[in-house]
Amino acid sequence: MLYSLAAMLRAAEWAVTAAFALATYLVLVLWTGGIGLWSLSELIAGAVLSAIVGMVAAPILWERGGFRILQPHRWVLFFFYLVGPFFLAMARANLDVAFRVITGRIRPGIVRFNPGLKTDLGKTLLANSITLTPGTLTVDVDDATGDFYVHWINVKSLEPKPEEVCGPFPSWARRIAE
Amino acid sequence: MNVLIYIFLAIGAVFNGLGAVALLRFPDVYTRIHGATKCTTFGSIFSILAVVIYGFWRGGGQGGTLAVHALIALLFLLLTNPTGSHALARGAHRGGIRPFRAVVDRLEEKR
Numbered sequence: 001m002l003y004s005l006a007a008m009l010r011a012a013e014w015a016v017t018a019a020f021a022l023a024t025y026l027v028l029v030l031w032t033g034g035i036g037l038w039s040l041s042e043l044i045a046g047a048v049l050s051a052i053v054g055m056v057a058a059p060i061l062w063e064r065g066g067f068r069i070l071q072p073h074r075w076v077l078f079f080f081y082l083v084g085p086f087f088l089a090m091a092r093a094n095l096d097v098a099f100r101v102i103t104g105r106i107r108p109g110i111v112r113f114n115p116g117l118k119t120d121l122g123k124t125l126l127a128n129s130i131t132l133t134p135g136t137l138t139v140d141v142d143d144a145t146g147d148f149y150v151h152w153i154n155v156k157s158l159e160p161k162p163e164e165v166c167g168p169f170p171s172w173a174r175r176i177a178e
Numbered sequence: 179m180n181v182l183i184y185i186f187l188a189i190g191a192v193f194n195g196l197g198a199v200a201l202l203r204f205p206d207v208y209t210r211i212h213g214a215t216k217c218t219t220f221g222s223i224f225s226i227l228a229v230v231i232y233g234f235w236r237g238g239g240q241g242g243t244l245a246v247h248a249l250i251a252l253l254f255l256l257l258t259n260p261t262g263s264h265a266l267a268r269g270a271h272r273g274g275i276r277p278f279r280a281v282v283d284r285l286e287e288k289r
Contacts, residue, residue, distance in 0.1 A: 101203055101213060102199075108277050112284035139268055149285040155281050
């Protein structure tokens with residue numbers, strides 16, 4: 001019974017990975033033929049390739065759990081996060097960095113803060129968001145304690161709160177990934 | 179529609195240019211990574227958006243393919259650019275390069 005449960009889990013992991021690979025392939029080869037928008041040869045090639053990709057990648061991808069991201073409402077949240085707060089912060093950051101490029105007025109340093117995220121996905125999302133926005137660059141993340149080490153181009157305080165460095169991103173990362 | 183495409187291309191070119199200037203003006207590897215990742219990502223987003231608009235505007239199989247492929251390129255750029263720059267910065271710090279004129283370096287204290 002236990003063994004079959006584990007086998008079912010592995011099959012589900014394989015199916016999800018293969019389905020994602022197939023969807024990506026089908027988007028890449030849109031407008032190639034008459035079956036829907038695809039030609040028969042592309043459909044067959046996509047099915048074979050995605051089956052192989054699922055077999056190779058599924059054990060690595062789902063090694064440490066992370067099944068939460070399969071809930072669709074998280075995708076919707078992620079999309080709104082991308083086009084809303086994230087894009088705004090990114091535009092502001094770029095104007096800020098452009099200003100600093102021209103004037104050369106910088107006060108750099110590496111600060112530490114703990115946003116209290118627990119999952120791999122949340123940490124990755126926050127680290128990538130930080131790197132792309134307001135004058136900050138994630139240098140290291142401590143996996144055990146969850147501490148973020150961030151290179152800040154204009155240090156305002158030596159012991160900053162997460163909100164000072166990256167605004168609303170930690171709460172968004174928690175909402176999307178945890 | 180042409181005007182919009184030209185505006186997007188201009189914004190993209192300006193920010194990509196600023197990224198190049200940042201590489202020359204900033205003093206050390208970390209600040210240079212700032213310029214090289216943020217400015218070029220933002221510039222590339224607008225360049226790619228111009229391509230996407232052009233593709234959908236032209237329509238049909240060819241234009242649609244162009245637009246969709248450009249969107250996928252944008253997605254992978256947004257995923258890989260921060261990951262790559264994070265790897266660069268972490269490698270530089272582990273290799274013993276200290277941030278120039280830093281007021282604080284918590285990562286150094288940790289080791």
